[in-house]
Amino acid sequence: MSLSRKSExxxxxxxxSREMRHHPTxxxxxLWQAVRAKQLMGEKFYRQFPVFHEITGRETFFIADFxxxxxxxxxxxxxxxxxxxxxxxxxxxxxxxxxxxxxLRIRNEEVLDDLDAVLNKIQQVLADRCGRxx
Numbered sequence: 242m243s244l245s246r247k248s249e250x251x252x253x254x255x256x257x258s259r260e261m262r263h264h265p266t267x268x269x270x271x272l273w274q275a276v277r278a279k280q281l282m283g284e285k286f287y288r289q290f291p292v293f294h295e296i297t298g299r300e301t302f303f304i305a306d307f308x309x310x311x312x313x314x315x316x317x318x319x320x321x322x323x324x325x326x327x328x329x330x331x332x333x334x335x336x337x338x339x340x341x342x343x344x345l346r347i348r349n350e351e352v353l354d355d356l357d358a359v360l361n362k363i364q365q366v367l368a369d370r371c372g373r374x375x
Contacts, residue, residue, distance in 0.1 A: 247293075247300070254291035254302045261289040261304060268318050268352035269306060275360055276307065282367050284309050286316075296336050303333055312370035313342050316363060320349045343370060 265273065269288070276286040290308035292315070294301065307316035315337055319330070334344045345366055351359050 250293065250300060250302060251291075254293070254304065258289040258291055258304055266318065266320055266349060268320070268349035271356060272307065272316070272318060272347075272352050272359065275356060276363070281360060282364055282371075284311060284367055284371070292337065292340065292342070294336060294340055296339050303337065305337075309367065312367050314363075314366055314370060315342050315344045317344060317346045318349060318352060319346055 265288075273286075273288050275281065276284075277288075279285055287308045287310075288306065290305045291302045292305055292308070294303075305315040306318045308314070309316075317330075330346070334346070337344050343366060345362065347359055347362070
């Protein structure tokens, strides 16, 4: 990736991430309140975090809803639109896996209806990926 192209992509990603942070879904906001500031097992989470790659043969990026660097964990909160994006979501998940990331997909309804169960799922992945007890 050329230096000028990378700088351009970083600027685009930062702008999109910032915009997405200003307009979260209800489910994203609820989950963020539960994981922010190292509240979940002491792990740092970022929201609307850009993940850059060239795996598809071109320089591009995805914006992960939530990302924990230490666990290399991406948490995607999927709304109704994702029912119509199954092939794109599958490809995105596969690319993220190729980058060595673990992807956990959670439906909006899961966050809204049973946040504790969602947090338990995330804690299990954190425990497995960070090699420690919950």
